[in-house]
Amino acid sequence: MSSKHKFKNKDTVQTEMPFAIVEGKPYTQMPTDLYIPPEALEVILEAFEGPLDLLLYLIRRQNLNILDIPITEITNQYIEYINLLDELDFELAAEYLVMAAMLAEIKSRMLLPKPASEEGEEDDPRAELVRRLQEYERFKSAALDIDEMPREYRDYVVTSAYVDNKQSYIAPPEVDMRDIIMAFKEVLARADLKISHEIERETLSVRDKMTHLLDTLRDKKFFTFESLFDPSEGKQGIVVTFLAVLELLKSQVLDIVQNETYGQIYIKSLAIEDEVDDNAQPA
Amino acid sequence: MEIKQIKNIIEAALLAAGEPVTVKRLLSLFVEQELTHNDIAKAIELLSEDFQGRGIELVEVANGFRLQTKTILQPWISKLWEEKPKKYTRALLETIALIAYRQPVTRGEIEDVRGVAVSSYIIRTLMDREWIRVLGYRDVPGKPAMFGTTKEFLDYFNMKSLQDLPTLAEIKDIETIMPELDLGPKSDENEKAFQNQFKNNNEEE
Amino acid sequence: MEIKQIKNIIEAALLAAGEPVTVKRLLSLFVEQELTHNDIAKAIELLSEDFQGRGIELVEVANGFRLQTKTILQPWISKLWEEKPKKYTRALLETIALIAYRQPVTRGEIEDVRGVAVSSYIIRTLMDREWIRVLGYRDVPGKPAMFGTTKEFLDYFNMKSLQDLPTLAEIKDIETIMPELDLGPKSDENEKAFQNQFKNNNEEE
Numbered sequence: 001m002s003s004k005h006k007f008k009n010k011d012t013v014q015t016e017m018p019f020a021i022v023e024g025k026p027y028t029q030m031p032t033d034l035y036i037p038p039e040a041l042e043v044i045l046e047a048f049e050g051p052l053d054l055l056l057y058l059i060r061r062q063n064l065n066i067l068d069i070p071i072t073e074i075t076n077q078y079i080e081y082i083n084l085l086d087e088l089d090f091e092l093a094a095e096y097l098v099m100a101a102m103l104a105e106i107k108s109r110m111l112l113p114k115p116a117s118e119e120g121e122e123d124d125p126r127a128e129l130v131r132r133l134q135e136y137e138r139f140k141s142a143a144l145d146i147d148e149m150p151r152e153y154r155d156y157v158v159t160s161a162y163v164d165n166k167q168s169y170i171a172p173p174e175v176d177m178r179d180i181i182m183a184f185k186e187v188l189a190r191a192d193l194k195i196s197h198e199i200e201r202e203t204l205s206v207r208d209k210m211t212h213l214l215d216t217l218r219d220k221k222f223f224t225f226e227s228l229f230d231p232s233e234g235k236q237g238i239v240v241t242f243l244a245v246l247e248l249l250k251s252q253v254l255d256i257v258q259n260e261t262y263g264q265i266y267i268k269s270l271a272i273e274d275e276v277d278d279n280a281q282p283a
Numbered sequence: 284m285e286i287k288q289i290k291n292i293i294e295a296a297l298l299a300a301g302e303p304v305t306v307k308r309l310l311s312l313f314v315e316q317e318l319t320h321n322d323i324a325k326a327i328e329l330l331s332e333d334f335q336g337r338g339i340e341l342v343e344v345a346n347g348f349r350l351q352t353k354t355i356l357q358p359w360i361s362k363l364w365e366e367k368p369k370k371y372t373r374a375l376l377e378t379i380a381l382i383a384y385r386q387p388v389t390r391g392e393i394e395d396v397r398g399v400a401v402s403s404y405i406i407r408t409l410m411d412r413e414w415i416r417v418l419g420y421r422d423v424p425g426k427p428a429m430f431g432t433t434k435e436f437l438d439y440f441n442m443k444s445l446q447d448l449p450t451l452a453e454i455k456d457i458e459t460i461m462p463e464l465d466l467g468p469k470s471d472e473n474e475k476a477f478q479n480q481f482k483n484n485n486e487e488e
Numbered sequence: 489m490e491i492k493q494i495k496n497i498i499e500a501a502l503l504a505a506g507e508p509v510t511v512k513r514l515l516s517l518f519v520e521q522e523l524t525h526n527d528i529a530k531a532i533e534l535l536s537e538d539f540q541g542r543g544i545e546l547v548e549v550a551n552g553f554r555l556q557t558k559t560i561l562q563p564w565i566s567k568l569w570e571e572k573p574k575k576y577t578r579a580l581l582e583t584i585a586l587i588a589y590r591q592p593v594t595r596g597e598i599e600d601v602r603g604v605a606v607s608s609y610i611i612r613t614l615m616d617r618e619w620i621r622v623l624g625y626r627d628v629p630g631k632p633a634m635f636g637t638t639k640e641f642l643d644y645f646n647m648k649s650l651q652d653l654p655t656l657a658e659i660k661d662i663e664t665i666m667p668e669l670d671l672g673p674k675s676d677e678n679e680k681a682f683q684n685q686f687k688n689n690n691e692e693e
Contacts, residue, residue, distance in 0.1 A: 049578050049579055049582060049602065049604060050602060050603040050604030051603050051604070052602070052603035052604075053603070095603070095604050095605070099603070132601075132603070135601055136601055136602060136603060137657070138656055138657040138658075139582055139585050139586050139589070139601055139602070139656075140578075140582060141657055142582075142585040142588075142589060142653075142654065142656055142657070143578060143581035143582040143584075143585040144581070145585075145653075145654035146581055146584065146585050146588070146645065146653070146654070147576065147581050148654075149645040149646060149647070149654075150559060150645065150646040151573070151644065151645060151646075152644055153566075153569075153573040154562070154566075154573040155559045155562055155646075156556045156557050156558070156559050156562065156646070157295075157299035157556060157557045157565055158299075158506065158507070158554055158555075158556050159295070159298035159299055159503060159506070159544055159554075159555045159556055159557060160298065160301050160503055160504070160505075160506030161298060161339050161349075161350045161351050161352050161500070161503035161504060162349050162350065162351035162352070163351065163352050163360060163504045164351065164352075164354065164357075172412055173369055173370050173371050175371060175376070175439075177440045179371075179376050180376055180379060180380045180383070181380070181449055181454055182376075183373060183376035183377040183379075183380045184377070184380035184381070184383075184384060184454065185454050186373075186377070187377045187380065187381065187396060187397055188451075188454075190397075190398065205444075205445070205446050207384070207385065207386055207445060208444055208445040208446060210386070210387060211386050211387060211418060211431040211432075211445075214387060214418045214419055214429070214431075215418070218419060251387075251421075252421070252422065252423070253387070253419070253421055253422070253429070269419065270421075270422045271387075271418065271419025271420055271421065271422070271429060287541070290543075291541075291542055291543035291558075291561065292543060292561055292564045292565070293543075294542060294543040294544065295543030295544055295557040295558065295561050295564075295565055296543075296564065296565055296568055298503065298543075298544060298555070298557070299557050299565050299568060300568055301506070304568075308568070311567060312564045312565075312567045312568065313564070314567075336492070336496075337496055337499060338495075338496035338497060338498075338499035338500030338501075338503070339499065339500055339503055350503070352500040352501075352503060352504050353496075353500065356496065356497055356500045359497045359500075359501065359517045359518070360497075360500055360501055360504050360517075362516060362517045362519070363501055363504060363505055363509075363513070363517065365516075399612055399615045399616065400612050400613075400615070400616040402616055
C-alpha cells in the first residue's frame, strides 16, 4: 500500500509561473498575477489553511528555496495580502497579523548588526520560521497522501450478506449500575458543573415527576392545575409535583393559562407528539 | 462488456448494497455500457451457478435479488455472535447516565454536557434495548426529541423509581465505597449489597 | 473437516459479520472441529486466491479480516447510491494527519504546527467518526487531552497498522545546508523513533 505513495516534488508545483525571479534581485512592484480583487478574496482565503500555508504559497510561487527566504519581498507580499484580508474578516486576519509581526521582526533583526551569541555563533533570525514552514509543509503533504488512501464508499465498500434470524443471536451486553455511575461521575467532572447540589435526592424525584407529568399531559390538550396533584402523595409529593411543573415551565415544555384572576389554571404540554414515539413506548 | 465482468460487478453490488437489489437498479449501474435486461438476467443465472459449491447463495425475494449465507452453515455462522457480548462504550454509558439523571433531556443537551456529539447509533442502541424512550418533542427550532428512561431500565437495575439512583453526594463518595465492594462478576447479591450501601449512606444524611 | 468446507464457512462468516473478523473469532466458530490457527490461516490464504478473478477481495485491516468490493469496480458500485462520498476539508485532513503521525498529541501542539486554531467542529467530527480518541491528559496546566487514532481509522483507510501510513516527508537537513545556523532542538526523540519506524516502508519505494 505504501509503495503507491509518492512525494510531490515541490518544485513541479510552480509550473504556472509567468515570469522568472532571480534571487537577490530586488523588485520594485508587486507581480500583477498576485493581485486579488477584494471581492474574490473570500474565495481565495478558503484555499489557504492559515498564515503558514499562505507563506508557503508565496515562496513556492516565486520558486524560492524555503531555506533562503528573502524576508523583505515575502513580507511585502504577505502584508499586501492581509491588507485585503483585513477589510473582510478582522477575526481571521488576526492569525495572519501575528505572522506579519513575526516577519517584520525577522526583517528588523536582519537589518541590525548581528550580535554574537555567548558561544560566539550567529543566529539566523529566519531559522525558526524555516523550521515551522518545513514542519507545516510535511504535514500538508501528509494530509494529501492520506486523502489518497483507499477510502470506504469512495474506493471500496465493505460487503455483507443477509443472515436469516441474525437478531436472535446477538445478546445485548450486560451493564453494571456502577459503570453507569462512574460514567456519570466522569462526565460531570469533565463538564465541571458548579451546580453540584442540584442533583440530589429531591431533584431526582422532581426529574421523575417531570417525566410522569409529560406522560400524563400527552393524552389531552388542557389539564386543570389541580388535577396534576395527587393528595395521596402527601405534602412532600405535592411540593415535588409543583417543582416539576416549575421546572418544565422553565424549560418551556409546558404552557400555563389563566383566563381571569383567581380563575381556573390550565396546563398544557408544549411537547410535540408524533407517530414516531409510539414505537418508543415501553412495552 | 464481457459476461465475466458483468457477473463480478453484480456480485460486488449485491454484497455492497446490504439490501435486496432489483434488476432495474442493477441495470442502472451499466448505463454507459447500455446493457439490456437480458444481459443482467443471463449474468444472474451464471452467478447463481457459481455459488453452488460456496458459502453463500443467490435468492430472489420480493424486493429483488440478494446474497445470503447458506442455511446449512448456520451452526457455524450463529457462533459468530455467541461469544461474550461486547461491552458498551463509555460514550453510551455517559449518555444513558445523563438521560437517567437529567430527563427529560434532548440530544443537544447531552452533547452540551459531554462536549462531543452523541451518535445516532448510541440513541438507537438504547432505544432498541428499550431503556430510553421519546417523551415528546421540545417546541424549539429543530423540534428535538426529549428522552427519558423506561420502566425496563428501572427493572434491569432492580430499581423501583429513579429515586433509587445514587445521589451526587453518594457518587462523590464512590471511591471510598468502591474498594469495599466485590468488583468481581456481578451477581444479584453484589448488586443488592451495592444498593444497600447507598441506602445506609443516605440515611446518615 | 475438508478445507473446502472451512473456506465456505469463513466466506459466509465474513459476509455475515459485515465487519472485520479476527482469526481468533473465526477459530471460535470451529470449537467442535478443534481446528488450529494454522488451519484458519491456510483456508484464508486459499480463499484469498479464489477471489482473484472475482468482484470482491479479502483484506486484512486493523480489526481483522474483511471482504470488500474491488477498487477497480468502484465506478459501477458507486452508482448504487445517489449521493457522492463526502470530501474532507484540508483542515480536517491536516488535523488527522498530525494526530496519526504525532500521537499522542494535544490540540495545542496541532495548532502550533498548522499555525491556526483547530476548530472544535473538526475534533468533534473526528471523535464522532471514531477515528480519534483521547489517550489521556497531559500533566501540564489546563490538562489538555492527548489524541491518538483508533483501529477504526486504520480500517477506514484500509490499513493494518500505523506503519501502513504513507511515509512522512523528512525535514531537510538544515544543519548541512546552512551549517552556520543554530537551530536548537529541531525535533524531539519521539519524532526520530517514529521516523525510524517508517524507514522500512521507505526502502520499498
